[in-house]
Amino acid sequence: MALTITCPVCGKRNGYEFRYGGEDKGPRPVEEGMTPRSWCDYVHMNACVAGVQKEWWCHKNGCGAWFTIHRNTLTNLEVEGVEVTS
Amino acid sequence: MFRRFKPLWGKKPGLKSTYDAVIIGGGLHSLATAYYLAKEQGMSNVAILEKNFIGFGGAGRNTAIVRANQRTQENVPLYKEALDLWPILTKELDYNLMFNNCGNLNLMHSEAAMNAARMNVCTAQFHGVESHLLDPRQIKELEPAINISPDITYPIHGAMFHPPGGVIRHDAVVWGLAKGAAAHGVHIHQQTEATAIHTDGGKITGVETHRGRINSPRVLVSAGGYSAGIINKMMGVKLPISVLTIQAMVTQPLKPVLHHVVSSGMYHAYANQTLKGEIATGAHMDQWPNYTTLTTAHYIKHQAEALSEFLPFLRGVKFMRHWAGLADMTPDMAPIMDGNDPVEGFYMNCGWGYFGFKSCTAAGRHMASFIAKGECPERLKPFGLRRYENHRLMGETAALVTYTPDN
Numbered sequence: 141m142a143l144t145i146t147c148p149v150c151g152k153r154n155g156y157e158f159r160y161g162g163e164d165k166g167p168r169p170v171e172e173g174m175t176p177r178s179w180c181d182y183v184h185m186n187a188c189v190a191g192v193q194k195e196w197w198c199h200k201n202g203c204g205a206w207f208t209i210h211r212n213t214l215t216n217l218e219v220e221g222v223e224v225t226s
Numbered sequence: 227m228f229r230r231f232k233p234l235w236g237k238k239p240g241l242k243s244t245y246d247a248v249i250i251g252g253g254l255h256s257l258a259t260a261y262y263l264a265k266e267q268g269m270s271n272v273a274i275l276e277k278n279f280i281g282f283g284g285a286g287r288n289t290a291i292v293r294a295n296q297r298t299q300e301n302v303p304l305y306k307e308a309l310d311l312w313p314i315l316t317k318e319l320d321y322n323l324m325f326n327n328c329g330n331l332n333l334m335h336s337e338a339a340m341n342a343a344r345m346n347v348c349t350a351q352f353h354g355v356e357s358h359l360l361d362p363r364q365i366k367e368l369e370p371a372i373n374i375s376p377d378i379t380y381p382i383h384g385a386m387f388h389p390p391g392g393v394i395r396h397d398a399v400v401w402g403l404a405k406g407a408a409a410h411g412v413h414i415h416q417q418t419e420a421t422a423i424h425t426d427g428g429k430i431t432g433v434e435t436h437r438g439r440i441n442s443p444r445v446l447v448s449a450g451g452y453s454a455g456i457i458n459k460m461m462g463v464k465l466p467i468s469v470l471t472i473q474a475m476v477t478q479p480l481k482p483v484l485h486h487v488v489s490s491g492m493y494h495a496y497a498n499q500t501l502k503g504e505i506a507t508g509a510h511m512d513q514w515p516n517y518t519t520l521t522t523a524h525y526i527k528h529q530a531e532a533l534s535e536f537l538p539f540l541r542g543v544k545f546m547r548h549w550a551g552l553a554d555m556t557p558d559m560a561p562i563m564d565g566n567d568p569v570e571g572f573y574m575n576c577g578w579g580y581f582g583f584k585s586c587t588a589a590g591r592h593m594a595s596f597i598a599k600g601e602c603p604e605r606l607k608p609f610g611l612r613r614y615e616n617h618r619l620m621g622e623t624a625a626l627v628t629y630t631p632d633n
Binding site for chain 1: 452454455458464465466467468469513514515516517518520524554557614615616617
């Protein structure tokens, strides 16, 4: 389905200009005391939310900025100012 | 006809309060697991919970291609088992699955791709699966419709030919397995949504549905593309899965012209002619996770461009229908089949990406043994969830087409 994404620099643009950068998983885990499992959680594991999720995008064919948006995965529509519940 | 309607697989059963095993999802993996639980493992007090109707998801949306020419030592035998089961199941279920054993032709467009194909062929031959390499002239002799001229975007260097593969009617597999499972006593509950999984002291105790609570010591989540979301929501277990919408389409019916399943990794397209004469073709995935199952004009254009180059007879032919389904992609393009970890009695079978159809019978059979005995069968051991934290990812990404937002 067609998708538009709002880049903080360039504004609302066609989704095909962007590269998906994964679910937002918070900051990279600290090296100290890190286990293979906690690293694996950060690298591979996804919540796969059917609903609104916070996620990373890169404006690949544009300004190159990395940023986060909220998007509803059931409708492919960007959602503004919504608290993520799950 | 509306008043007297009853499902092909028997009367609509009432929801019991207790089952020996509950399966969430009413697709092919669930139906196959239930069928083999009842038939081979002596466990027939089994319920299938399906939110919509059986075959609503990937089971009815895939393009029905079956093959066993995967890349790794762990995967090929599993798919071979599934491929060998089709003629057996046709007899066993007394249901015509319409297995059209036409063979698969995977086109290669570079010398590097030919080298990868060489390794695939070696793996296949090692496991007793017929698969061999063809040069462009042999391709032309086998399938005259293919354009082997060097003046297309990706000229054809050769192909991997896998004669045992082909196409099966996917709806017939759904109905046949449902009929077989129901005949052995399995309860298929359609329009029944599982809303929660209950645990107590590290053990499964039951499933909550919108029609009431079911007690059961075993739960299998085998809901195709919806599995990862369900498992995270109900069990708090995150999986290395991205759920993408994948599209397919058919053209208007034509006279018999294409005699094999033809696919090309470089053009990101595959095509086969159905028994009705339509060219069924697909492959495009959205590049970001979503559950929309909606189609795009972007892809119709891509498909028209690709097909008119390597199958030029399709120029000017009209597309008739276009649909989409979900593919739950893992980083190593191999499924996750696991159980009793971290909760006793909890099983999962997911992450099949776009290979769920061709593997359903073998995976269901082994999952049935896993659930009934509580011990992981040898064949499924490499597919455990912990392979990711142990850095034992499988090499299936080296197979033909890799689609994932991770790369």
